[in-house]
Amino acid sequence: MDNKKKILVVEDEATLQKALNDVLVQEGYNVLSALDGMLGLDLALKEKPDLILLDVILPKMDGFEVLKKLRENDSQIPIIILTNLSDISDIQKALDLGATTYLVKADFHLDDVLKKIKETLSKN
Amino acid sequence: MINKIIYKVFFKDCRENNLGLWQCPGFLFLMMGFINIASMLGVYVIVREYNVPELVVFSVSAVSVIIFSIGSSAINGFQQIAKANKMKSEFVSIASHQLKAPLSGMRWATDILLRDKNKCLSDKQAEYLKDIQENTSRMIRLINDLLDVSRIESGKMDIGLQTVDLSGILKTVIKELSSFALANNAELVVSVDKDLGSVKTDSIRIKMVMQNFIDNAIKYIGSENGIIKISLKNKGDEVVFTVEDNGSGIPEKDQKKIFDKFFRSGNIAKKQTIGTGLGLYIAKAAVESSNGSIGFESKEKKGSIFWFRLPARNS
Ligand SMILES: Nc1ncnc2c1ncn2[C@@H]1O[C@H](COP(=O)(O)OP(=O)(O)OP(=O)(O)O)[C@@H](O)[C@H]1O
Ligand SMILES: [Mg+2]
Numbered sequence: 476m477d478n479k480k481k482i483l484v485v486e487d488e489a490t491l492q493k494a495l496n497d498v499l500v501q502e503g504y505n506v507l508s509a510l511d512g513m514l515g516l517d518l519a520l521k522e523k524p525d526l527i528l529l530d531v532i533l534p535k536m537d538g539f540e541v542l543k544k545l546r547e548n549d550s551q552i553p554i555i556i557l558t559n560l561s562d563i564s565d566i567q568k569a570l571d572l573g574a575t576t577y578l579v580k581a582d583f584h585l586d587d588v589l590k591k592i593k594e595t596l597s598k599n
Numbered sequence: 600m601i602n603k604i605i606y607k608v609f610f611k612d613c614r615e616n617n618l619g620l621w622q623c624p625g626f627l628f629l630m631m632g633f634i635n636i637a638s639m640l641g642v643y644v645i646v647r648e649y650n651v652p653e654l655v656v657f658s659v660s661a662v663s664v665i666i667f668s669i670g671s672s673a674i675n676g677f678q679q680i681a682k683a684n685k686m687k688s689e690f691v692s693i694a695s696h697q698l699k700a701p702l703s704g705m706r707w708a709t710d711i712l713l714r715d716k717n718k719c720l721s722d723k724q725a726e727y728l729k730d731i732q733e734n735t736s737r738m739i740r741l742i743n744d745l746l747d748v749s750r751i752e753s754g755k756m757d758i759g760l761q762t763v764d765l766s767g768i769l770k771t772v773i774k775e776l777s778s779f780a781l782a783n784n785a786e787l788v789v790s791v792d793k794d795l796g797s798v799k800t801d802s803i804r805i806k807m808v809m810q811n812f813i814d815n816a817i818k819y820i821g822s823e824n825g826i827i828k829i830s831l832k833n834k835g836d837e838v839v840f841t842v843e844d845n846g847s848g849i850p851e852k853d854q855k856k857i858f859d860k861f862f863r864s865g866n867i868a869k870k871q872t873i874g875t876g877l878g879l880y881i882a883k884a885a886v887e888s889s890n891g892s893i894g895f896e897s898k899e900k901k902g903s904i905f906w907f908r909l910p911a912r913n914s
Pocket of ligand 1: 857
């Protein structure tokens with residue numbers, strides 16, 4: 476039996492994808508990655524991860540769209556939006572669409588991102 | 600003196616925006632004024648001398664055409680100034696977002712190398728990596744500041760007002776700045792009232808304001824044994840945050856410009872090169888959009904006290 480928590484990372488920037496992947500594996504999570512929104516949505520629906528890290532500006536389908544589709548699909552998976560858009564209007568839009576929390580990448584160290592992930596997982 | 604005023608009122612914006620004289624609204628309005636007066640007098644003279652109605656009609660229409668074309672030229676000038684401003688803030692916003700992606704990459708990559716679980720670095724290597732991290736953080740802060748400036752200028756600095764825990768935020772800020780204080784021989788003395796009441800502001804922005812007050816007090820300490828008194832007090836229907844230092848102070852002639860964009864006072868700009876002069880400009884916008892007020896008192900070579908007040912509701 477594999478009872479590791481499964482996390483899906485939807486991020487197109489290679490360095491960030493790699494860093495998140497490494498840190499999450501080090502912390503003992505099962506990691507799935509998608510480099511575009513379409514694949515992200517597919518994996519989310521098929522694999523039913525315990526948590527999704529979702530970028531907003533993505534090829535093929537943007538993060539807001541993915542978020543909307545997932546919530547329309549009645550999926551309750553916690554979703555952390557991880558982006559560099561920092562306008563209040565973007566934050567509000569993500570929360571309105573049903574994001575669990577919103578993090579601005581450049582303002583957070585990896586350890587802070589990790590802390591948020593643990594917090595979110597323990598609440599659900 | 601009068602030359603200067605005329606220049607400032609009529610021409611300055613045009614010079615800054617690269618507009619020629621005949622596109623410059625200030626200058627065109629001045630001309631329009633003169634033409635108006637001259638043509639009034641002209642019509643008066645014509646009527647008195649010749650008493651030919653056709654001539655009056657002709658000259659009035661001619662003047663109208665001239666005024667109309669000058670007017671449309673002026674409007675054109677206004678539009679160009681507006682366009683230039685819009686382009687400037689769009690540029691800042693696009694450039695900043697594009698810079699944030701690679702900087703996040705640098706921050707996270709060095710985060711990984713510096714993690715406890717990757718303890719394979721020599722002390723020297725770790726030290727240099729920390730330097731990279733610090734420099735990355737400085738760039739990120741600069742970009743965030745520029746973004747805030749462009750938001751303020753385009754009137755889009757909406758801030759989310761929520762009930763915040765000011766003393767908790769202060770604790771974090773002090774923890775983050777304690778090693779910087781130590782490195783500058785500055786002692787931080789903190790006093791916080793137990794019950795602060797409930798305060799509504801934007802937690803990220805107000806944290807930046809507190810950070811900048813304390814960061815300034817440490818940076819501009821200018822002496823060997825700096826003492827910085829930090830306090831959060833409940834004053835009835837207001838919470839007052841103050842940071843008092845015994846540092847280099849601000850020369851009298853610079854005091855009215857302290858909250859201006861990019862302004863740095865001459866007494867410190869030479870000694871302390873780190874800083875862009877945006878901290879207090881943004882702080883003022885942030886505090887005021889939370890319905891608060893901000894200010895300071897300072898004496899050169901003696902020290903300064905910076906404060907902000909936010910409305911509070913006592914429970
Ligand atoms: N505690 C202080 N003591 C002396 N001078 C100060 C103090 N606080 C602010 N100043 C003066 O006000 C100027 C503007 O401060 P501000 O925080 O806006 O910019 P900065 O610290 O130079 O740069 P940054 O944008 O990085 O904050 C400073 O450059 C300095 O001249
Ligand atoms: Mg400052």
